Amino acid sequence: MAVTHPVPSLPAPTLRLLAAAPHRLLFFIGAANVLLAMLWWTLWLAGARWAPGSMPQPQIPAGWMHAIVMQFQVLPPFMFGFLLTVFPRWMNLPALTRWHYLPVGLGLFGGQLLTLVGLCGFPQLVFIGLLQSTAGWLAGLVFLAHLLWQEKSSVTWHAVSCVAALTLGLAGLCLVFAYLFTGDARLMFAAIKFGSFGLLLPIYFTVAHRMFPFFASNVVVGYRPWRPLSVLAAFWALDLLHLALELIHGYAWLWLADLPMLLLTGTWLWRNWPRGPAPALLRVLFLGFAWLPVAMALYALQSAWYAVDGEFMLGRAPAHALFIGFFGSLLVAMVTRVTQGHAGRPLQLGRVAGVAFVLMQIVAIVRIVAEFSADPLRWQALAAVGWLVAFAPWVIRSGWIYLTPRVDGKPG
Numbered sequence: 302m303a304v305t306h307p308v309p310s311l312p313a314p315t316l317r318l319l320a321a322a323p324h325r326l327l328f329f330i331g332a333a334n335v336l337l338a339m340l341w342w343t344l345w346l347a348g349a350r351w352a353p354g355s356m357p358q359p360q361i362p363a364g365w366m367h368a369i370v371m372q373f374q375v376l377p378p379f380m381f382g383f384l385l386t387v388f389p390r391w392m393n394l395p396a397l398t399r400w401h402y403l404p405v406g407l408g409l410f411g412g413q414l415l416t417l418v419g420l421c422g423f424p425q426l427v428f429i430g431l432l433q434s435t436a437g438w439l440a441g442l443v444f445l446a447h448l449l450w451q452e453k454s455s456v457t458w459h460a461v462s463c464v465a466a467l468t469l470g471l472a473g474l475c476l477v478f479a480y481l482f483t484g485d486a487r488l489m490f491a492a493i494k495f496g497s498f499g500l501l502l503p504i505y506f507t508v509a510h511r512m513f514p515f516f517a518s519n520v521v522v523g524y525r526p527w528r529p530l531s532v533l534a535a536f537w538a539l540d541l542l543h544l545a546l547e548l549i550h551g552y553a554w555l556w557l558a559d560l561p562m563l564l565l566t567g568t569w570l571w572r573n574w575p576r577g578p579a580p581a582l583l584r585v586l587f588l589g590f591a592w593l594p595v596a597m598a599l600y601a602l603q604s605a606w607y608a609v610d611g612e613f614m615l616g617r618a619p620a621h622a623l624f625i626g627f628f629g630s631l632l633v634a635m636v637t638r639v640t641q642g643h644a645g646r647p648l649q650l651g652r653v654a655g656v657a658f659v660l661m662q663i664v665a666i667v668r669i670v671a672e673f674s675a676d677p678l679r680w681q682a683l684a685a686v687g688w689l690v691a692f693a694p695w696v697i698r699s700g701w702i703y704l705t706p707r708v709d710g711k712p713g
Contacts, residue, residue, distance in 0.1 A: 318704055322713045323402040324643055327382025328636060329703040330410040332696040334375045335632075336689065341417050342367050343685040350678040357422040361481075365489055366420055366427075372496030373474055374413035374434050376628065379636055380504050381405050381441040384463055386643070388445055391460055392452045401444045408437015428481060435474050442467050458530055462507040462537070469499030491548055497620070498544040501628060506536055506593070508635070510569070513586050516638065517575045520583055520648070527572040535565055543600075553608035559601035567594040581650040582641070585634040585658050592626030592665070616672035626665035629688075633658045633695060644702050645709030653698045660691035 319326045345363050348356035359366055385405070389396045412434025419426030446464055449457075473495030480488040510533050514526030543558035545551075574587055599619035606614040637654040641647065650658070664687040671680030707713065 315704060318706060320399045320403060322643065323385035323397060324382045324639060325703045326399075326402055326406040327378040327385070327409070328640065329700055330406050331375065331378035331382065331636075332699050332703075334378060334410065334413050335692050336696055337417055338367075338370045338375045338413065339685060339688050339692070341370075341420060343682065343689055346678065346682040346685050350682050357420070359420045359427070360424045361427070361489075363420070365493065366416075368493045368496065369431075369477060369489075370413065370416060371624070372493070372501060373431075373438075373470065373477070374409065374416060376501060376632070377434075377438065377470070378406065378409045379632065380463075380467075381409070381438075383508070383635075383639060384445055385441065386639075388448045388460055391457050392448060394448055394451055397444065402441075405437045405441035405444075408433050408435075408440060410437075412437060431474065431477060431481075435471070435478075438467075438471060438474065442471060458533065459507050459511045462533060463504055465537075466500050466503035466507070469495055469503075473499060494544060494547045497623070498540055498547065502540055502623070503537065505628060505631060506540075506566075507533065509586075509590055509631070510536075512635075513590065514573050516586065517573065517579065517583055521575045521577045521579050523577060524575060527569070532565065532569055536562070539565065552604055552613075555604035556601045556608070559597045559604060563594050563597040563601060566590075566597060570594060580648065581655065582634075582638055582648055585650060585655075586631070586638065589627065589630030589634045589658070592622060592630055596620075596622035596627055618669045618672045621668045621672075622665065625661065625668055625684075625688075629661045629665065630658060633661055633691075636699070637695075640699055640702055643707075643713065645707035645711055646702075651698075653694050657691045657695040660687060664688050664691060 319329055342363075345356045345367075348354075349363075381402070385397055385402050388394075412430045412432070415426045415430030415433060417430075419428075419430055442464070445460075445467065449460055449464055452460075473492045476488050476492035476495060480486070480492065510528050514524075514528050518524045518526050539558045539562045543555060543562070546555050546558060570587065570590055570593075575583060596619055599615055599622050603613060603615045603619050606612065633654060637650065638648070641649065641651075664684050667680060667687060668684040671677045671684060674680050
C-alpha cells in the first residue's frame with residue numbers, strides 16, 4: 302500500500318493578521334480602495350463616451366467626485382498606514398496598538414465604500430461616506446499628533462511636516478462639507494486644491510526627502526545622502542505659494558512658485574540619484590520622483606503661456622503628470638518597498654510590481670496626451686482602463702501578503 306505524504310502549502314490567509322500591524326490593515330484597505338474607485342471612474346468615463354445614460358449621473362459633478370475620492374479616500378489609507386508605523390520609530394516611542402489603527406482603517410474603508418455606492422444612485426450615502434472618512438481621518442491625525450506631543454527632547458521635523466499636511470487635508474474635507482451645505486462651487490474647487498497641494502504633495506515630498514536617501518545608503522556602496530531640512534522648509538514655502546495662487550486664480554503668476562519648485566526638486570533628485578549599482582526596487586523610487594520636476598515644468602509653462610495669451614494651453618496635463626506620474630508611480634514603488642520589507646521578504650521589485658510600474662508610466666503619458674486629442678474622453682477612458690490593468694495584479698499579490706504571516710516568522 303502506497304504511503305501518501307501531505308503536500309506542503311502556504312499558510313491560509315486570515316483576517317486576524319490584518320490587525321497585526323498598521324501597514325497590513327491600511328495598505329490592504331488602500332489597495333482595495335484603488336480598484337473600487339477606479340472601477341467606478343472607468344465605468345463612468347466609458348459610459349459617458351460610448352453609452353451616454355448608462356451610468357447614474359451623481360448630483361455632484363463626477364469629475365469633482367473623482368478628485369475628492371482619489372485624494373481624500375484612496376491615497377490616505379496608504380499614508381496613514383505608513384505614518385502610524387514609522388512615527389514611533391522616528392521618535393523612539395512604543396509602537397501603536399490595533400486599537401489605534403483599527404478605527405482609522407474602518408473609517409477610511411467604510412467611508413469610501415458608502416461614497417461610491419452613493420455615486421451609483423444613492424446620493425444620501427455620499428454625505429454619510431464622507432462623514433465616516435472624516436471620522437477615520439480625525440482619529441489617525443489625533444494619534445499621530447499625540448506622538449508629536451510625547452516627543453519632549455527634540456523635534457522630528459519630518460513628522461511635523463506630515464501632521465501639518467494631514468491637517469490641511471482635514472481642512473479640505475471640511476470644505477467639501479461646506480460645499481454640500483451651500484452648493485458654492487468655489488468651496489469644492491478649494492477642497493480639491495487643498496487635497497493636491499495641501500495634503501498629497503507635502504506628504505509625498507516629506508517621505509521621499511527622509512526615506513529615499515536612507516534606502517539608498519543601505520544598498521549603494523559609497524552613497525552620500527543629501528537631505529538638508531532647509532530643502533524641506535523651502536519646499537513648504539513654494540508649495541503654499543502655489544496653493545495660495547491657485548485659490549485666488551492667480552494662474553498667470555503660478556510660475557513664481559513652480560519654476561523654483563522645478564529647480565528645487567530637480568536639484569534634490571540630481572544630488573540623491575544613486576550612481577552606483579542599485580536594485581530595481583530603489584531605482585523605481587527615484588524614477589517615480591522624476592515626475593515631480595516634470596510636472597512642475599509643465600505647470601510653469603502653462604502659467605507663462607496663460608500670462609501671455611490667456612489660455613490654458615496644456616489643459617489638465619500638468620495635473621495628471623503630478624497625479625498619475627508622480628503620485629501613482631510612487632504609490633507602486635513605495636508601497637512595494639514597505640510591503641517587502643515588513644513582510645520579511647527580499648527587497649526586490651519583482652515582476653508584478655515591475656509591470657505595474659511600467660504600465661503606470663504608459664498610463665500617465667496616455668492621460669497627458671489625451672489633453673491634445675480630438676476625442677479626449679476616449680483616451681481618458683482608455684487611461685482609466687490602463688490604470689485598472691496596471692494595478693489589479695499588484696493589488697492581488699499585495700493583498701495576499703497582508704493576509705499571510707511574515708515569511709521570516711517574525712511578528713508584525
